[in-house]
Amino acid sequence: xxxxxxxxxxxxxxxxxxxxxGRGARRAERTGRRRPSTLSAVILIIxxxxxxxxxxxxxxxxxxxxxxxxxxxxxxLDAVKEVYASTExxxxxxxxxxMSLVIAALSVVFGAIAAWALARTDVRWxxxxxxxxxxxxxxxxxxxxxxxxxxxxxxxxxINVNLRWMLHSDSTYVNITTVPGLAFVLLLYYMPYAYLLxxxxxxxxxxxxxxxxYMNGRGVVATALKVTLPVVRPSLAAAFFxxxxxxTGVFAVPQVLGFTTFYPLALQVYRSMTVFPSDxxxxxxxxxxxxxxxxxGIYFYRRAIRNGQRYVTVGARGTRPRLVRxxxxxxxxxxxxxxxxxxxxxxPYAALVLVSLTPYSITDFRKMSLGLGNFVSVATxxxxxxxxxxxxxxxxxxxxxxxxxxxxxxxxxxxxxGRVGAAIDYLSTFPIAIPGVxxxxxxxxxxxxxxxxxxxxxxxxxxxxVYIPHASRFATTxxxxxxxxxxxxxxxxxxxxxxxxxxxxFPLVRPSLLSAWILLFVFSMREVNETVLLAGPNSRPLxxxxxxxxxxxxxxxxxxVGLVLTLVMLAGVLIARFALRVRLDSSNL
Amino acid sequence: MRIHRTTGIAVVAxxxxxxxxxxxxxxSSGDSGPATAPSDLVAKAKSEGQLTLYGDADQAKLQKxxxxxTQKYGIKVxxxxxxxxxxxxxxxQEQAANQPQSDVFSVTDxxxxxxxxxxxxxxxxxxxxxxxxxxxxxxxxxxxPLQNTSNQTIVYNTDKLTPAEVKxxxxxxxxxxxxxxxKGRIGANIPESSxxxxxxxxxxxxxxxxxxxxxxxxxxxxANKPVFASSPDLINDVTSGEISIAIGITDxxxxxxxxxxxxxxxxYPNPTVTSAFGAGVVANAPHPYAARLFMExxxxxxxxxxxxxxxxxxxLNKKSxxxxxxxxxxxxxEPKQTWKTFITDKTFLDATGTxxxxxxxxxxxxGYSG
Numbered sequence: 001x002x003x004x005x006x007x008x009x010x011x012x013x014x015x016x017x018x019x020x021x022g023r024g025a026r027r028a029e030r031t032g033r034r035r036p037s038t039l040s041a042v043i044l045i046i047x048x049x050x051x052x053x054x055x056x057x058x059x060x061x062x063x064x065x066x067x068x069x070x071x072x073x074x075x076x077l078d079a080v081k082e083v084y085a086s087t088e089x090x091x092x093x094x095x096x097x098x099m100s101l102v103i104a105a106l107s108v109v110f111g112a113i114a115a116w117a118l119a120r121t122d123v124r125w126x127x128x129x130x131x132x133x134x135x136x137x138x139x140x141x142x143x144x145x146x147x148x149x150x151x152x153x154x155x156x157x158x159i160n161v162n163l164r165w166m167l168h169s170d171s172t173y174v175n176i177t178t179v180p181g182l183a184f185v186l187l188l189y190y191m192p193y194a195y196l197l198x199x200x201x202x203x204x205x206x207x208x209x210x211x212x213x214y215m216n217g218r219g220v221v222a223t224a225l226k227v228t229l230p231v232v233r234p235s236l237a238a239a240f241f242x243x244x245x246x247x248t249g250v251f252a253v254p255q256v257l258g259f260t261t262f263y264p265l266a267l268q269v270y271r272s273m274t275v276f277p278s279d280x281x282x283x284x285x286x287x288x289x290x291x292x293x294x295x296x297g298i299y300f301y302r303r304a305i306r307n308g309q310r311y312v313t314v315g316a317r318g319t320r321p322r323l324v325r326x327x328x329x330x331x332x333x334x335x336x337x338x339x340x341x342x343x344x345x346x347x348p349y350a351a352l353v354l355v356s357l358t359p360y361s362i363t364d365f366r367k368m369s370l371g372l373g374n375f376v377s378v379a380t381x382x383x384x385x386x387x388x389x390x391x392x393x394x395x396x397x398x399x400x401x402x403x404x405x406x407x408x409x410x411x412x413x414x415x416x417x418g419r420v421g422a423a424i425d426y427l428s429t430f431p432i433a434i435p436g437v438x439x440x441x442x443x444x445x446x447x448x449x450x451x452x453x454x455x456x457x458x459x460x461x462x463x464x465x466v467y468i469p470h471a472s473r474f475a476t477t478x479x480x481x482x483x484x485x486x487x488x489x490x491x492x493x494x495x496x497x498x499x500x501x502x503x504x505x506f507p508l509v510r511p512s513l514l515s516a517w518i519l520l521f522v523f524s525m526r527e528v529n530e531t532v533l534l535a536g537p538n539s540r541p542l543x544x545x546x547x548x549x550x551x552x553x554x555x556x557x558x559x560x561v562g563l564v565l566t567l568v569m570l571a572g573v574l575i576a577r578f579a580l581r582v583r584l585d586s587s588n589l
Numbered sequence: 590m591r592i593h594r595t596t597g598i599a600v601v602a603x604x605x606x607x608x609x610x611x612x613x614x615x616x617s618s619g620d621s622g623p624a625t626a627p628s629d630l631v632a633k634a635k636s637e638g639q640l641t642l643y644g645d646a647d648q649a650k651l652q653k654x655x656x657x658x659t660q661k662y663g664i665k666v667x668x669x670x671x672x673x674x675x676x677x678x679x680x681x682q683e684q685a686a687n688q689p690q691s692d693v694f695s696v697t698d699x700x701x702x703x704x705x706x707x708x709x710x711x712x713x714x715x716x717x718x719x720x721x722x723x724x725x726x727x728x729x730x731x732x733x734p735l736q737n738t739s740n741q742t743i744v745y746n747t748d749k750l751t752p753a754e755v756k757x758x759x760x761x762x763x764x765x766x767x768x769x770x771x772k773g774r775i776g777a778n779i780p781e782s783s784x785x786x787x788x789x790x791x792x793x794x795x796x797x798x799x800x801x802x803x804x805x806x807x808x809x810x811x812a813n814k815p816v817f818a819s820s821p822d823l824i825n826d827v828t829s830g831e832i833s834i835a836i837g838i839t840d841x842x843x844x845x846x847x848x849x850x851x852x853x854x855x856x857y858p859n860p861t862v863t864s865a866f867g868a869g870v871v872a873n874a875p876h877p878y879a880a881r882l883f884m885e886x887x888x889x890x891x892x893x894x895x896x897x898x899x900x901x902x903x904x905l906n907k908k909s910x911x912x913x914x915x916x917x918x919x920x921x922x923e924p925k926q927t928w929k930t931f932i933t934d935k936t937f938l939d940a941t942g943t944x945x946x947x948x949x950x951x952x953x954x955x956g957y958s959g
Binding site: 154280540552554 | 643647667851
């Protein structure tokens with residue numbers, strides 16, 4: 001391994017490798033006009049089907065008078081005019097953008113502070129504290145929202161009701177149905193993404209840079225601000241835009257919280273598709289409106305990632321960063337981590353357990369009668385077993401297919417480059433820009449005439465499309481750290497491209513791919529934004545069952561299903577931990 | 590050149606995909622089974638072994654009810670329950686694409702059912718016991734009110750209201766909701782949530798009660814800053830005490846919570862809006878005989894009694910039993926007058942149709958922008 005900045009890390013052009021196909025190919029590679037390989041052509045076609053297809057269909061649907069394929073459907077500009085040429089949706093647009101940017105900024109600030117504290121200070125129980133940051137990823141944000149509504153609704157939330165009788169007061173202590181309340185819930189569940197992105201970058205920073213700063217007499221704060229911060233700034237920007245784009249697509253959390261201050265655009269899309277009288281073309285037109293803004297976010301995200309990669313350093317000297325001694329301050333720092341764990345994990349799960357044990361909505365501890373009736377009710381529901389099977393099936397195959405495709409995408413982007421590589425690179429990032437419910441609408445319209453409609457296989461296709469950006473990012477990071485001469489040696493020895501990928505690249509990026517697999521396993525188990533519109537009677541996974549329960553007002557059954565889902569995810573992660581030795585922490589993710 | 594080639598591939602693929610999605614509707618024309626029960630219906634249905642029921646009634650109730658059918662015939666029933674509007678959208682799209690997933694379609698929205706008949710999405714089928722059900726709540730030969738009626742109510746939390754306030758709500762729930770003392774304590778089911786909810790508001794603003802209430806009363810209710818939510822959410826809110834009064838909840842939704850001991854009761858506005866779930870066999874159903882057998886079973890007194898027990902609603906089948914406990918409670922009284930004809934009332938349908946402005950007026954009055 002080399003020390004310091006590699007040629008890739010400096011952003012230098014990749015050295016052209018000797019190829020069996022001769023000088024012409026080398027020249028073509030330098031000029032970026034290489035013939036597209038079979039692999040890149042195949043990947044491009046797959047991505048066009050998985051990603052471009054649904055997006056194009058949504059745009060097509062926006063110019064229709066009814067959902068595509070419906071009787072009496074015709075070309076119409078009504079929906080586009082209603083969305084783009086009126087002021088009706090401006091408050092939603094402004095509110096959505098403001099909410100997304102605020103959530104992203106707060107997530108990055110708190111995520112970066114947490115990452116710095118765990119990577120650069122001598123705070124105790126680092127593994128446990130990091131686990132506390134990552135565990136909220138196991139909970140569907142909408143299940144978290146259900147829990148927080150039970151906890152902090154202004155009149156009947158558990159916190160308010162019980163503090164009132166304990167403190168002999170009639171005050172409202174917390175209110176989750178406000179703008180800060182919505183921001184709080186989103187922050188709890190988006191902060192881990194920012195933490196993971198920033199933490200990964202912090203661990204890659206050459207400690208010698210900070211060491212030099214200390215040697216020159218700069219203090220902890222000055223070093224953090226003048227040395228560490230500039231180096232990880234691209235990662236901070238990447239985390240900011242990533243979270244902003246994710247938050248733009250959220251609809252389940254405001255829906256559950258009964259948020260009425262403004263209606264986020266993604267929620268408007270969902271309602272246009274589902275609430276009487278439904279208007280799918282308006283939903284599609286709103287989806288295209290969201291798309292332009294998230295596309296801008298993606299542009300900045302990609303730029304930040306590219307800049308971030310210029311600073312990636314893989315050192316071999318084993319230099320460890322100097323840990324800042326916190327002294328007595330380590331206790332308040334640990335308390336802050338504990339508070340986050342309490343708010344994001346302990347309180348919501350405690351609320352879910354209590355809700356799952358009550359016969360109806362009771363929040364006063366003095367009046368609670370607990371029983372297992374809801375568990376029996378859920379266990380005897382015929383759908384649960386089938387949903388469990390569907391979740392498991394998706395949990396195994398979605399990450400597997402996504403990771404394989406992600407590796408192929410990364411290989412084309414990192415090793416083959418060229419214009420097709422660039423097109424694949426862009427295309428593979430697009431799903432982040434599409435709110436799940438919009439993407440799902442495109443999938444439904446695209447596949448409703450095929451035998452795949454309403455099957456678990458269609459959910460797999462949709463989720464693989466959605467998770468390709470994540471899988472390819474992991475694989476790209478892994479591939480960039482491998483000296484390509486290893487692969488070239490394989491090619492020079494007569495091995496074909498696929499054999500080289502299978503026998504050289506794959507084993508070397510295996511840790512990255514396994515980390516991607518486990519993260520996508522968790523995501524696909526808890527996913528609801530896409531699957532809610534796609535699942536048919538026989539293909540509903542557990543998360544959709546929980547969402548349907550929430551929609552039907554059966555919060556207690558939803559709590560039971562939410563708890564079961566968490567246990568399944570936990571079991572999967574533990575199996576991965578002990579059987580595959582993959583740890584879900586920031587060093588892998 | 591290369592970039593053009595790549596772009597070319599993308600454009601061609603996009604055009605193909607768009608063409609796929611946009612190609613003309615392949616609506617299912619006509620049905621694929623007999624219009625009355627054949628002699629070997631049970632045997633044929635059993636050989637199909639399963640059926641899928643699309644419904645917008647409560648999931649647990651639908652499953653309990655369908656379990657009765659499974660118990661009797663050994664035919665597994667898969668229930669897909671989602672909100673009425675979303676369900677119809679899905680059903681219509683599947684039928685238009687000739688991709689039927691459901692065998693029996695059951696919703697409470699009469700307009701959706703009529704549209705389904707008009708488009709040929711429901712098969713012509715008349716169960717033997719159809720005459721045991723009221724003819725005016727279905728459409729003979731197509732769909733029948735297997736799952737009783739539901740009435741719009743105003744639900745209140747007895748722990749959150751004083752006895753005087755309870756009396757006030759029971760006497761005239763709409764006038765009570767206007768009272769400023771209920772500011773911040775009211776929840777409202779928006780008219781957009783269902784045709785029944787729209788009819789409830791409409792009769793107060795523009796319908797039979799216009800002179801008594803009108804938009805002026807609505808402005809006063811709006812001044813009390815109601816919470817807007819779906820009826821399932823409102824039931825949870827009023828049960829937990831988050832709100833004290835919920836406007837526009839069906840009795841079938843409130844009854845199970847009362848049965849479990851929740852501190853809520855309801856009162857019917859006069860007149861109240863009454864609607865029925867209509868169920869019919871889906872044209873080109875994947876399991877056409879199982880679907881027909883389900884309709885046969887659904888129209889029996891036995892199935893009516895079972896649905897009444899599961900849903901705690903009044904049975905419509907002439908020969909079914911009504912064993913609801915709260916019928917004898919002092920707080921309960923049956924609706925005095927009901928409005929059922931909103932489903933064919935042209936003025937109402939025009940006002941709430943795509944060209945009508947009723948929702949806009951309601952939203953403006955209540956300051957609702959969802």
